[in-house]
Amino acid sequence: MPAASPGDVDLPDSRSKPDGRALNQFLASVELKAFKIAQLALRHEEDALDVVQDAMLQLARAYGARPAEEWKPLFYRILENRIRDVQRRRQVRGRVMAWLPFRRGDDEDDLPDPVEQAPSPGPTPGRRLELDEAMQALDKAVQALPNRQRQAFLLRCLEGLDVAQTAAAMGCSEGSVKTHYFRALQALRAELGDFWS
């Protein structure tokens, strides 16, 4: 479905033996999208960077010798697992912290530095403002999606995986992917209709 996107790099011939250069090209092609997916899921820049790094290391360790065409679904499967691990840890920590009243409100320390969060300079100010608003609205709407819908939406729409690859990455059937993606689009359309029209 999606066409080429920023950071996309032609993968090497899958028949050739995977090596460091091929893996480097692959990781360079997915790292920004992986970061975006992790950031939308976790809403925390440092956590997002950590899970992307973990996924890269795990892919290199366990699947570096596998054919290059298998890397993408494997990488996103690992990434989703890492994201889920962080979310579970947060849930546990949240339950524990709920018993400690003096900790309430301290989570502000964990918020990312607004200066670091400031976007890099890019297009013209008018266009940039428009994009900023659209991105903020989209980020907010995507973050509000249930986990599986968000995964299906981002893997299909941002990463450009097809239904089969998305199913492999999510560890579910192709029918489930279609359902999650359809519902995600419905929810986003309902939320962003005014922005997009």
Place this chain on the structure above:
Amino acid sequence: MSTGGEKPDEFERHTQEVLHQSLTRVDSRVRSRLNQARQAALEELSVRPRSFWRAPALMPATGAVAAVAVIAVLLSVQYGRDRTLPILEGSSQAALEDLEMLSDKEGLDLIEGWDGSFYEWAAAQGETGEGGASG
């Protein structure tokens, strides 16, 4: 609306465009961190699996086994040499007699009760061949 292989509609295209635009706005600090993470992963790929015996945790045990093996080899070589010592292998009657004397309890008793004149006489008898049953 597409859910499978159909062409994306306007809403999807616009969403996709915004998402991709957001990638170009990722700041340099994050890009640098991602690059470092990628390099770390590539280093991981270049590390070949170590052999069982070269595992750091097993280094002391491996050294101990090697040391025991060396000692065992040295001892077996030494044992082989000892088995061919002249005193055991040789046919010299004198050597056997010396050994018997050393292991003989009576000989030690004689030494303890040292009688010099007797030994001088016995030696003289031996040299002249005059000793014997009569002496």
